[in-house]
Amino acid sequence: MTSSLPWRVHHAIRQHELCTPESRVLVGLSGGADSVALTFLLRELAGRGALALVGLAHLNHDLRQTAARDEEFCRALADRVGVPITVERADVRGLAARESLSLEDAARRLRYGFLARVSDTVGADRIAVGHTEDDQAETVLLRLSRGAGLTGLAGIHPRRDRVVRPLIGVPRADLRKYLADLDEAWVEDETNLDLDNPRNRIRHRVLPELGQALGGAAGPAIARAARLAREDGSWLDAIAGDRFMAIARTGPDGLELASQEVMAEPLPIRRRILLQALRMAAPGREIGLDHVDSALAVLEGTARAADVPGSRLELLAGKLVLLTKPPSAS
Amino acid sequence: MTSSLPWRVHHAIRQHELCTPESRVLVGLSGGADSVALTFLLRELAGRGALALVGLAHLNHDLRQTAARDEEFCRALADRVGVPITVERADVRGLAARESLSLEDAARRLRYGFLARVSDTVGADRIAVGHTEDDQAETVLLRLSRGAGLTGLAGIHPRRDRVVRPLIGVPRADLRKYLADLDEAWVEDETNLDLDNPRNRIRHRVLPELGQALGGAAGPAIARAARLAREDGSWLDAIAGDRFMAIARTGPDGLELASQEVMAEPLPIRRRILLQALRMAAPGREIGLDHVDSALAVLEGTARAADVPGSRLELLAGKLVLLTKPPSAS
Numbered sequence: 001m002t003s004s005l006p007w008r009v010h011h012a013i014r015q016h017e018l019c020t021p022e023s024r025v026l027v028g029l030s031g032g033a034d035s036v037a038l039t040f041l042l043r044e045l046a047g048r049g050a051l052a053l054v055g056l057a058h059l060n061h062d063l064r065q066t067a068a069r070d071e072e073f074c075r076a077l078a079d080r081v082g083v084p085i086t087v088e089r090a091d092v093r094g095l096a097a098r099e100s101l102s103l104e105d106a107a108r109r110l111r112y113g114f115l116a117r118v119s120d121t122v123g124a125d126r127i128a129v130g131h132t133e134d135d136q137a138e139t140v141l142l143r144l145s146r147g148a149g150l151t152g153l154a155g156i157h158p159r160r161d162r163v164v165r166p167l168i169g170v171p172r173a174d175l176r177k178y179l180a181d182l183d184e185a186w187v188e189d190e191t192n193l194d195l196d197n198p199r200n201r202i203r204h205r206v207l208p209e210l211g212q213a214l215g216g217a218a219g220p221a222i223a224r225a226a227r228l229a230r231e232d233g234s235w236l237d238a239i240a241g242d243r244f245m246a247i248a249r250t251g252p253d254g255l256e257l258a259s260q261e262v263m264a265e266p267l268p269i270r271r272r273i274l275l276q277a278l279r280m281a282a283p284g285r286e287i288g289l290d291h292v293d294s295a296l297a298v299l300e301g302t303a304r305a306a307d308v309p310g311s312r313l314e315l316l317a318g319k320l321v322l323l324t325k326p327p328s329a330s
Numbered sequence: 331m332t333s334s335l336p337w338r339v340h341h342a343i344r345q346h347e348l349c350t351p352e353s354r355v356l357v358g359l360s361g362g363a364d365s366v367a368l369t370f371l372l373r374e375l376a377g378r379g380a381l382a383l384v385g386l387a388h389l390n391h392d393l394r395q396t397a398a399r400d401e402e403f404c405r406a407l408a409d410r411v412g413v414p415i416t417v418e419r420a421d422v423r424g425l426a427a428r429e430s431l432s433l434e435d436a437a438r439r440l441r442y443g444f445l446a447r448v449s450d451t452v453g454a455d456r457i458a459v460g461h462t463e464d465d466q467a468e469t470v471l472l473r474l475s476r477g478a479g480l481t482g483l484a485g486i487h488p489r490r491d492r493v494v495r496p497l498i499g500v501p502r503a504d505l506r507k508y509l510a511d512l513d514e515a516w517v518e519d520e521t522n523l524d525l526d527n528p529r530n531r532i533r534h535r536v537l538p539e540l541g542q543a544l545g546g547a548a549g550p551a552i553a554r555a556a557r558l559a560r561e562d563g564s565w566l567d568a569i570a571g572d573r574f575m576a577i578a579r580t581g582p583d584g585l586e587l588a589s590q591e592v593m594a595e596p597l598p599i600r601r602r603i604l605l606q607a608l609r610m611a612a613p614g615r616e617i618g619l620d621h622v623d624s625a626l627a628v629l630e631g632t633a634r635a636a637d638v639p640g641s642r643l644e645l646l647a648g649k650l651v652l653l654t655k656p657p658s659a660s
Binding site: 140141142144145146147152153198199201202205206209210212213214215218220221222224225228229231232233235236266267268269271289 | 470471472475477483528529531532535539540545548554561562563565596597598601
């Protein structure tokens with residue numbers, strides 16, 4: 001299978017409409033096996049005219065002792081493959097402290113911001129990142145077990161705006177085999193072995209146990225389930241979006257939804273209309289299933305009011321109103 | 331929480347419309363903690379007039395050395411709680427051999443057949459079985475990891491026709507605590523410890539590891555995700571059912587679907603229309619995602635034909651035709 005890996009990746013790129021021959025692609029390169037393999041794969045596809053590879057970008061998170069080694073590895077790799085690289089150093093700890101984020105969340109935010117800036121600078125219209133089928137399975141299990149609900153099972157999307165993930169259907173093992181066949185090296189991120197991190201525990205303990213239970217790797221099946229959940233979810237989201245636009249009004253106290261109209265919708269659409277309303281009333285805040293359940297309870301009359309991020313919900317004169325609270329009370 | 335367990339179960343019964351005060355309920359009793367707790371809980375609710383408990387039913391699978399002990403335990407329990415019990419012995423090994431089923435599948439088929447017969451005999455209109463929130467999480471993980479796809483994530487339904495599952499939202503540990511508080515015993519099924527069985531491995535290894543990863547039990551979140559998948563799936567199935575009825579025709583060679591009409595549907599509905607067609611063409615056969623994918627490929631013209639259970643798919647004169655094969659070729 002690994003001998004045909006460039007072909008499989010090319011197929012995935014066309015299937016998910018990630019790139020065209022006109023696309024100018026920047027690759028996010030950490031130095032790990034996934035992004036190193038992505039670099040070689042896209043270079044090979046660029047050679048066949050499937051896309052243009054215009055740059056590599058490495059963000060030095062400066063979190064680990066090996067950060068300087070990783071940066072050096074990426075610079076040398078860029079040199080050898082003949083693709084320009086942009087390197088920056090990020091203050092992950094600083095951002096995490098300032099915004100009360102986990103190091104993981106802070107690093108992610110800085111990384112995607114960095115990639116967006118570099119892509120503007122080098123004139124790229126696609127940012128390719130190295131998420132694999134294993135990342136997909138880990139994400140789905142993590143979200144499923146945390147009760148992410150409506151959108152969790154959909155997992156990682158192959159494409160979000162400029163960001164594309166050509167390896168999302170490729171098992172990690174195939175990428176390592178591909179690099180080994182090319183006699184290419186990569187750097188290992190030793191923090192991936194830390195079992196206090198939930199994702200690592202899922203990677204090193206849960207998924208292998210699942211594979212044992214089933215007599216075969218669980219990753220492909222989970223990734224496929226995620227793809228179907230994404231298909232179903234996208235369509236339901238689109239329907240709910242249309243209905244939300246038709247039902248929602250901006251009233252004097254905040255967003256208003258005519259309760260009869262929302263109640264007339266089937267439950268999957270009703271939930272999603274409420275989710276959109278809650279998100280609109282609290283931009284940038286995390287809205288969870290619990291909040292949607294609270295809103296449903298007010299709508300159905302089993303609760304008189306509910307406090308959710310950014311607003312207080314009440315049923316007033318036949319309308320579900322999202323009363324905007326002063327920021328201090330949120 | 332366990333002190334309010336009867337209240338919680340009563341709430342679930344009303345929420346999922348499992349029983350009314352007029353319902354005549356038969357309980358499937360294995361002698362394990364789940365079904366013993368179910369018996370005591372339903373007896374308590376019957377005492378409050380929430381339903382009528384008309385009988386217990388125990389099928390002796392005759393598979394384990396402890397089968398006679400379990401049967402004796404159930405008879406004694408029935409005697410003590412004053413509810414009539416029906417006991418039968420089943421030939422699980424015989425059915426499994428005759429129909430090439432796993433022992434698990436054969437036992438399930440015999441058990442539900444037995445419960446249906448007994449409920450007719452005793453005049454019950456509900457059959458209550460003891461599936462718990464843990465069973466739900468195990469089932470979802472099992473199906474997710476096997477790629478069951480469209481309907482797998484929905485897990486176990488709280489109600490299917492006469493069969494109701496009042497404990498589907500209750501963790502197994504709460505039931506054991508409830509029985510311990512009542513000073514009631516149960517029998518342990520030692521085969522539940524066999525880690526060669528996929529479900530047992532998920533129960534004893536995968537779910538505890540997931541809990542460790544998350545710092546808390548994963549079961550409730552997974553059960554909630556299943557509930558949402560069920561909501562979404564039921565609605566999508568209903569839409570697809572209507573469209574299928576409008577599009578499908580019986581032609582001279584088999585079921586026919588006008589390809590343009592199917593292609594005009596969004597992907598989630600398109601997949602479900604094909605699933606219904608495949609199921610109709612092969613009653614009682616297992617139709618999987620692979621078969622739906624094959625049908626999609628023929629419909630979209632990327633494959634010329636596909637062999638699926640019970641039929642061969644071809645695109646003929648703008649119609650997807652499910653050519654019925656002679657039984658010998660299937």
